[in-house]
Amino acid sequence: MTHSANGSNTSERVVIFDTTLRDGEQSPGASMTLEEKLEVADLLDQLGVDIIEAGFPIASPGDFESVAEVARRVKNASVAGLARASDKDIDRCAEALREAKRPRIHTFISTSPVHMKYKLQMEPERVLELVASSVTRARNHVAEVEWSAEDGTRTEIDFLCRCVETAIKAGASTINIPDTVGYTTPQEYEALFRTVRERVPNADKAIFSVHCHDDLGLAVANSLAGVRGGARQVECTINGLGERAGNAAMEEVVMALKTRPDILPYHTNIDAKLLTRASKLVSAVTSFPVQYNKAIVGRNAFAHESGIHQDGMLKNAHTYEIMTPESVGVSKTSLVMGKHSGRHAFREKLKELGYDLGENQLNDAFNRFKDLADRKKFVYDEDLIALVDDEIVTAHDHIKVLALMVMAGTQGPQSAALTLDIDGDKVTHQATGNGPVDAIFNAIKALAPHEATTLELYQVHAVTEGTDAQAEVSVRLSEDGKSVTGRGADPDTLVASARAYVSALNKLIVKRGRARPEAMQAV
Ligand code: KIV
């Protein structure tokens, strides 16, 4: 397919496969609830993502349910589910995708010597048989089948070519060669795609795909190199979320292609103006903060501090700016509204920020906005985003913070009187602690006991500048080796702390319930 990008440039289309909900969610502490996954899926669809990998249906009832629900509501993108090379995995995946408009089964098996010997404990010939049988089985369920050679970049080239040929022959239309352990380099990865495409006789019958991890900080560079080597699908995640050091960041891949069509003559279907919004949403629902100096979506990505740079920018923005903040959806910080703003203006402002809330959520968010506007002199876009994200994240919670009173200061012990709503019951407890935050967390533990849980992280940051800024608190809890992160925002740091802890606890309850439905009630 050709496309006329900057006048005379002819560029080829690169398909974007987003795996924020699968590889991204596998990142420790990044788990999302069903509602959060649906929010993200809706935005990915709006963004123009071609394929949304929604999860790994065999992994748990929760994963199955979320893949099925994403499949049901996504309007434009293909929806993919992951499956190992086993009949059970593939059948379960097909079942989860039943209502998708364009279902894709993504099946994989390890092909490197180290994975085959130690992880699979299989001979290469057996792996090859499974490549054929798994793709054939998947093709009997759906038209779109993607096959991945796990640890592809450490796979012996002759064997990789045999596997790729077999997968295409069995009906795979996409061949993914992942850099599972983030080991390759740009030159090597580009050459790998050239070699495989040259040597595999039926290579022209499939689209080749890159899937890179960032262990050496090369995931985006490697992905772009793979495209130069002939790949036309890029697997990536919002904010580079993913296993260990993460996956290639979608915003970086997309903007590299947009900014350098002279050396990268490829285009995507992504509406770049929604990238900032997507970054904020994924950060909010996972509670993973975005590094300040992160390319494209970090808060300093378009900030010019030094006098020389500011002077150049004032004379001509091209001196130090290779893309505009507006092109990725960064709006100038603006004073949004005051306490006299009405519901209509509030709804319009949210639309401008990319939110489309239902009536109930809009009412709750509006009430919180009124409360915030009473307490805070200036309400900025960032304040609204923090408030609405908090509202979205907590809308379906079993436990909610109703009231908090704290005694703090030099004369200990500090104490907290906390009222929670637990599944509709209003309960209150007063606890002491080594500091106000400890007292609040002790009160929560007394009201909603959860013994095996460990507090792994407590982090505070200010949403905007000024001493009346909202605090955004992240709390990570772990149970049985699984971690979840909760987030709370409020101008009062202690209220935000209580909300963040309760939000993490809500995620743990959902996680327990999804893993073992009978445990849904247990707190
Ligand atoms: O990194 C990897 O190899 C994967 C595969 C399952 C595609 O995520």
Ligand code: ZN
């Ligand atoms: Zn991966």
